Amino acid sequence: VIDLSTIDPVTSAAERKVYESRGIAFLDAPVFGTKGEARDGGLWIVIGGPEDVYKKSLPVLEPISETLHYMGVGGNGTKMKLVGNLLVASQIVSIGEALTLAKKAGLDLTKVLEVAAVADFKTPIYAGVGAGVIKDDYEVNFPLKLMLKDARLIQAFASRLNSPVSIAVTTEELAKEGVDGGMGELNASAIVKVISNRAGVNLSE
CATH class of the missing domain: 3.40.50.720 (NAD(P)-binding Rossmann-like Domain)
Structure with a gap:
């Protein structure tokens, strides 16, 4: 099996x-x-x-x-999957916070993403999520409701090992807010929409 x-x-x-x-x-x-x-x-x-x-x-x-x-x-495959999903969550949350801050600061988000695509902090997730966000495109590849589930799995796993996972805590909070707000069937990148909504800005161009 x-x-x-x-x-x-x-x-x-x-x-x-x-x-x-x-x-x-x-x-x-x-x-x-x-x-x-x-x-x-x-x-x-x-x-x-x-x-x-x-x-x-x-x-x-x-x-x-x-x-x-x-x-x-x-068991090591399952453990690695949760470690990897923590890395994914950290990137989605960070690009959401970064784009929201950039928008509030008056920066052109297309130019922000151009920098993010070539600088030493570039990742495929920053590029993919960022491109979708500025088009207001949250077509589902991995639904937000499953990211909420995974954030909780990561916390349970880490708790047993007494290992801090503040990103998973933040991800759960944001994902739950999105799911409760009717975004559960949108892509997990809808976490970015939750962040920008909190700040009162629209990231789509």
Whole structure:
């Protein structure tokens, strides 16, 4: 069994225990990427479980992935997914705050994004989210309601390890505000709209 979902590592461990008790091999293999990457075979997959089982799974995983990352023992794929989602959340929140500040300061957001696309802090998320925001485009690739779920998973995971995750706390607060405001089915980048609404500015041009 290969579980591609984003879930709590505790849940993944319980799944693995049940399957292995029945003699069924189990891999936790959550994915990074949107529906576009899934359609085009461009997912980035992080895998935990027995290495021999991972190697046997390659004919299944390779056609849907751009890269595969074997993270080690069972559970490590799920843990890596939450670590990665924390990085994603931090970038969405930071581009939202940065664009909102820039707008209030009277800067041209197109020019702001031109700088963000080439400077040493550039990321694909800044580019993609920024381009969508200034067009008021929140077409769903990954819905905001699932980002809210993931922010809570990250906090639960980190709490058990006594590791601070202030970005996840902020993300949960912003995502919940958006979901409660009817944005749950919009793209996760709608967090930016929540931030700009708080500041009383419209980021679309």
